[in-house]
Amino acid sequence: AQEGDAPALLMFAPPTDPEMAGRLLPTLQLHHRCYHFEDAGEAAEFLGDKENDEIHFAVCIAKLGSKGNNGSTVLDALLRRAQTLKHSHPQIVIHSATALQRPDIQTA
Helix, strand or coil, X not given: CCCCCCCEEEEECCCCCXXXXXXXXXXXXXXXXXXXXXXXXXHHHHHHCHHHCCCCEEEEEEECEECCEEHHHHHHHHHHHHHHCCCCCXXXXXXXXXXXXXXXXXXX
16 A cells, blocks of 8 residues: 555554564554554644644554553543544554453453
8 A cells, every 4th residue: 555545553652562663563564654652642642733633543553551651541532533533433452461461451
């Protein structure tokens, strides 16, 4: 796919898992326009910037993050943006070793 035609993908990969982006982005960039953020506040700011309204995110891959840099901040901003711009909600993938070990998080 040409870059302009490729679906947009948002990745939130905070420094708590420094290898995640390096492992996944090379493959994802073959078929997606990737927007990668390590800081939840920066991602939320990007998502709220009207200059980026033309970007329709098809997919979001996010880590849970940690206190002060939480993936839920990114997901809230992404879903609020989709609703405001009347975009379809993106597919959301949570990448979490913690959630894998805790069924209570998986069903939340």
